[in-house]
Amino acid sequence: MTTPRSNISSKQQVTPLDARYQYLSQDHSNVRLYLTLRNVCFLGASVHILFIFFFLSIGAIYLSLINILSVSTWLFALYKNHQGRYFIATIVSAMEIVVHAVLVSLILGLSMGFHYFLWPVAALLMMSPLFSAKVSSIIGFSIISLFGFLEVYAEHIEYSFAYEALASYVQIGNIMFAAVGFVLVTLSARSKNVKTEKQLYELANQDGLTETYNRRFVYDLVEQMQKERRRSSSLNYTAMICDIDDFKQITDQLGHLDADKVIKDVAAYIKSTVRETDLVARWGGEQFLILLMDIDAKGTVSLSEKIRKNVRYHVDLKSNTDHITTLSIGIAKAKESEDFEDTLRRADISMYKAKKLGKNRIINAD
Secondary structure, eight states: OOOOHHHHHOOSOOOHHHHHHHHHHHHOSOHHHHHHHHHHHHHHHHHHHHHHHHHHHHTOHHHHHHHHHHHHHHHHHHHHHHTTOHHHHHHHHHHHHHHHHHHHHHHHOSTTOGGGGHHHHHHHHHHOTTSOHHHHHHHHHHHHHHHHHHHHHSTTOOOOSSOGGGHHHHHHHHHHHHHHHHHHHHHHHHHHHHHHHHHHHHHHHBOTTTOOBOHHHHHHHHHHHHHHHTTSSOOOEEEEEEEETTHHHHHHHHOHHHHHHHHHHHHHHHHHHSOTTSEEEEOSSSEEEEEEESOOHHHHHHHHHHHHHHGGGGOOOTTOTTOOOOEEEEEEEOOTTOOHHHHHHHHHHHHHHHHHTTSSOEEEOO
């Protein structure tokens, strides 16, 4: 069984909710879709049970019998959903709503507003991940066209059953239920899209191991900053390149897993130390770039020394407690007429000077 990603990344004790999710994941490849369809099927079956008695009370015997079949259809969809056959469950549920809305509209007319349920089912099918964009478009257009057909064809069908005075109230209720369904479907799709966009953004701009930014994000940000610079004051930042000393030896002695943990621990400490306005990016295998924004020389020295001196206390390697992690750091203050690449080059040269002079030190470029 595949362990949920949230359980892998979390170090907290597994909660009952996590355990329930893990249990569902054993049999259901898409837990979100499973739960959504399950709730829809329960609601559909419950509402149509009420419809059985409602149609009996107004004398619409045929519609009452049809709703007995509808309840059976919803229970069938619920069973298929439990089996993990989401496509069949979705199709059966949607077809029940469409057929029921059409039949009731053709028998009772439009006075009770059952045809408005075609809108949320059209939205549901158009936004469902089970269909391609082309198929979803065709389905959605067909259902909305069916709504238009009923508006024209069933407009003159007169209500001929008991309690005619209730028709307007039932219509208002059906419109509200249909509107709620439409809104929930739309908001669910929007929430999923926003979440997906955020995940894609993080995948594109963050380093997977350290959760710091990557080169692409840094270059895009600096490019945007350069554009803003033309309309405001000059760009004020300091580039700091930090390289973990003797990292090849660390990998050889401890193995790749513990070496990766060194990188993660160093990244976590740097992120916790810099200011909120600063930026931390993984610049290479064991190398980090820090952009210190709007900081003076004294602040740069203080912050860089704090990182250099204290990083060793924040790398936890239980398999080798004798190892001490140190950093060689090169710093370059951006000049007025200097390109970003030139600033980085000066910081990188300074970092290599620190390596040559014995490592575990800071060199500030001229």
